[in-house]
Amino acid sequence: MKEYYYEVVVKVSSHQSLFSDFLSDTLPVGFEEVDEGFIIRSEEELDTIIWGLEQFTEALQKALGEVIELECTQTKHKNSDWIEVYQQSIQPLELGKFYIHPTWSPANPKLINIEIDPALAFGTGHHPTTASCLLAISKYVQLDQTLLDVGCGSGILGIAAMKLGAKVDACDTDPISVENAQKNAHLNSLEFERIWEGSSSLRQKKYDIVVANIVADVLTFIAKDLKDAMSDGALLILSGILNKYESKVLQYYKDCEIVEKIDQDEWVTLIVKKH
Numbered sequence: 001m002k003e004y005y006y007e008v009v010v011k012v013s014s015h016q017s018l019f020s021d022f023l024s025d026t027l028p029v030g031f032e033e034v035d036e037g038f039i040i041r042s043e044e045e046l047d048t049i050i051w052g053l054e055q056f057t058e059a060l061q062k063a064l065g066e067v068i069e070l071e072c073t074q075t076k077h078k079n080s081d082w083i084e085v086y087q088q089s090i091q092p093l094e095l096g097k098f099y100i101h102p103t104w105s106p107a108n109p110k111l112i113n114i115e116i117d118p119a120l121a122f123g124t125g126h127h128p129t130t131a132s133c134l135l136a137i138s139k140y141v142q143l144d145q146t147l148l149d150v151g152c153g154s155g156i157l158g159i160a161a162m163k164l165g166a167k168v169d170a171c172d173t174d175p176i177s178v179e180n181a182q183k184n185a186h187l188n189s190l191e192f193e194r195i196w197e198g199s200s201s202l203r204q205k206k207y208d209i210v211v212a213n214i215v216a217d218v219l220t221f222i223a224k225d226l227k228d229a230m231s232d233g234a235l236l237i238l239s240g241i242l243n244k245y246e247s248k249v250l251q252y253y254k255d256c257e258i259v260e261k262i263d264q265d266e267w268v269t270l271i272v273k274k275h
Contacts, residue, residue, distance in 0.1 A: 003078070004077065004078060004079055005043050006041070006043070006077075007039060007040070007041045007075050008041075008046045008050060008072055009037070010070070010072050011036045011070070011071040011072075013068055013070075014066075015060065016037065017265060018060065019037070020127060022052075022053075026049070027040065027049065028042075033126065045074075046074055050072045090105075092105050094111060095134040097111060098111060098113075098134055098138060098160055098163070099112065099114070100116060100134070100156070101113065101114070103115050103187065114156065114159055114160060114188060115188055116156055116184055116187075117184070128264035129241075129269065130156065130157070131264060132239055132262040132269035133237055133239045134157065135262060136271050137157060137237070141160075142166070143165035144165060145208040145209060146208045146231075147161045147168045147169070147207055148170070148171070148209075148210045149168060150199075150200045150226065150229075151173075151214045152170035152171065152177060152181045153180075154180055154181060155180065157211050158181065158185070159184060159185055159188055161211075162185070162188075163190075166208075167193050168193060169192060169194045169203065170194075170196075171196050171197070171199065172197065173197065173199060175197045178196070178197050182195060199225060200212075200225045200229050203229050206229060206234070207230060208234050210234065211237040212226055213239040213240050213269075214240045216241045216245035216248060216249050219238055219240070219252070220251075220252045223252035223253060226238075227255070227274060233273065233274065234273070234274050235259065236272050236274065237271050238253070239269040239270075240267075241268050241269070241270065242267060243263065243266055243267065243268045246270070253272055255274075255275060258270060258272055259273050
């Protein structure tokens with residue numbers, strides 16, 4: 001452990017969830033979400049991260065046509081027990097039948113427990129899209145069903161389905177996500193039936209439920225692959241959709257029936273059924 005660590009307090013005036021997604025995709029370390037923004041801590045200087053946030057803010061302002069205020073303050077501290085401080089900031093969540101908690105937090109005997117170590121991967125259930133998917137899985141997944149988690153990330157959605165007795169395959173184009181999903185499954189004494197690096201087109205069968213928590217544009221690009229992965233009467237859980245892009249996404253799933261829509265903040269999750 002080095003003698004000092006660096007801390008950046010990030011404040012944003014709006015669209016905090018988009019900044020959260022950006023940090024999740026780019027940061028090699030974890031970060032803490034607070035009311036007005038984020039706190040990032042690392043033993044390395046964080047100048048590059050600040051520059052990246054400034055560039056992202058500029059691009060976002062151009063894309064949305066509005067002013068977004070960003071404030072980043074970096075400080076240097078004695079490296080004592082900041083990891084403990086970070087751990088204390090990660091709060092367990094109750095979502096449907098599930099209790100999502102970090103490895104250092106006790107289980108809840110009244111709910112189905114899922115252990116996720118934020119140090120291993122992002123995707124702890126705190127983001128609205130992940131939370132909505134977990135609610136959908138809690139409601140619709142049944143014992144012995146088959147499920148495919150497309151873009152599995154931390155593996156939390158597939159793990160939740162396995163906890164309900166489903167047989168789960170998963171895939172992600174990012175090899176680190178595949179590795180982390182396997183680690184998190186093992187943490188919960190579970191094993192994916194099959195997990196691979198790549199797209200859903202590499203599947204070997206059809207499924208009762210397909211979950212894709214990605215982003216709106218990708219959901220339109222891979223619409224055919226997702227629908228091809230569904231057996232007759234299967235459910236498809238689509239998430240990662242900003243509500244302003246909902247109609248755009250639905251254009252690619254016109255041959256499916258909308259079963260339910262879950263709105264949370266500026267995000268929407270769609271549960272659709274294949275005719």
